[in-house]
Amino acid sequence: MCFTSSESSSKMNGRSIRINRVPATIFAILLTIVLVYFLNFHQEERPAIYGKLRSDNPNRVNLRKMLIAAIQASQRGGLEVLDVARSRQLKERSKGQTDEGVNDPFTDADGRSHCVMKQGLQRIFPRVRIFSEEDKEHCKESHSYDLDPTVLHETAQVPDVSVNAQDVTVWVDPLDATKEFTEELYEYVTTMVCVAVAGRPVIGVIHSPFNGQTAWAWVGNSMSEYLAGLHPPHGQENELPIITVSRSHTAGAKDLARGIFGEQVNLLTAAGAGYKVLQVVANNATAYLHTSKIKKWDICAGDAILHALGGTMTTLSDQLIRYGPDESPVNTEGLLATLEKHDKYMDQLAKYRTAHNGQLT
Structure with missing residues (x-):
């Protein structure tokens, strides 16, 4: 067949x-x-x-990648600040005066740091709302960088977590303490990035360009080795609180601190919101007090870092500060930031307010 x-x-x-x-x-x-x-x-x-992530959904944001990008943005902005400082070509001009009558300067370092930080973040996360102090500045070049996981230390606990892009707001301060930068008081200068989810700060990065240290924290997950080393395991008990206040507009804060804590209260005058938060973290100050309005890109990163360490930042009305995309970029109600005894200090503040017919100044 x-x-x-x-x-x-x-x-x-x-x-x-x-x-x-x-x-x-x-x-x-x-x-x-x-x-x-x-x-x-x-x-x-x-x-x-x-718990792993799909990378093909543009409407989701990987917070691990966002943390890495935020650290890189702060550090790259810091390099621009250093470069301008070394060149001594600040190209300083005034943006006007603050409510306290203090000159509000702008330098080439502010602009260059802003462009590197914001454009770098925006390229990686095009659907995320990013607010920068220098948003009015026009960036001539397109700045970008690839994510580098080596900015995290080997023992960092940074899981892959995704959130809706519409829930994420990023706040960028390209150069905190510009006035002090022009005066070469470089210890106060920082570059900062904060990531808020649903209005609450969850990732904070404070980079100090002139000592090269980066303090970062992701609430509930991990923090930089520098931040962990900066924060003592057991804070010293001070007989009197040490209150850090701004050197640029100290009168109201000093008077309020003395009214709340007594004439013998210790005051630490400093510049830069990021720097003052790190003084609280290091137990060089027991609280950071600010009595006038302040921009949210100044305080969001510090808020996240304090929260990660078990601390608290609120308005002087004891309200948590919101950082959502539809919120005002200005906090008009002052702030109190602490690692411990926040409720006690708020009670003392409330008693002072009552004794002064509801007024704080």
């Missing part, structure tokens, strides 16, 4: 059974395609179960 190339046969009970190979081959191919699709489909769905 002869067979064609597409057929085979066998005998059973004297009968010949013919099997056509073409349909069988097609069936096997289709079955393989179905199995591959099924396996790949479930492999893509597994991240939702195992």
Whole structure:
């Protein structure tokens, strides 16, 4: 018996059974395609179960990547600040005066740091709202960088967590303490990035360009080794609180601090909101007090870092500060920032307010 190339046969009970190979081959191919699709489909769905992320959804933001980008942005902005300082070509001009009548300067370092920080972040996270102190500044060049996970230390606990992009707001301060920068009081100068989710700060980065140290924290997850080393495990108990206030507009804060804590209260005058928060973290101050309005890019990173360490930052009305995209960029109600005894200090402030007919100044 002869067979064609597409057929085979066998005998059973004297009968010949013919099997056509073409349909069988097609069936096997289709079955393989179905199995591959099924396996790949479930492999893509597994991240939702195992905590890993799909990277193809533009409406989601990976907070681990956001942390890495925030650290890099702060450090790269810091390099621009250093470069301008070394060149001594500040190109200083005035943006006007603050409410306290103090000159509000702008330098080439502010502009260059802003462009590097904001454009770098915006390229990686195009659907995230990013607010910078220098948003009015026009950036001529397009700045970008690739994510570098080595900015995290090896023991950092930074899981892959995704959130909706519309819930994320980023606050950028390209150069905190510009006035002091022009005076070469470099210890006060920082570059800062804060990531808020649903209005609450969850990632804070404070980079000090002139000592090269970066304090960062992700609430509930991890913090930089520098920040962990800066914060003493057991803070010293001070007989009288040490209150850090701004050197640029100290009169109201000093008077309020003395009214609340007594004439013998210790006052630490300093510049830069980021620097003052780090003084609280290091237990060089027990509280940071600010009595006038302040921009949210100045305080958001410090708020996140304090929260990560178990501390608190509120308005002087004891309200948490919101950092959502629809919130005002200005906090008009002052602030009190502490690591401990926040409720006690707020009670003392409330008593002072009552004794002064609800007024704080």
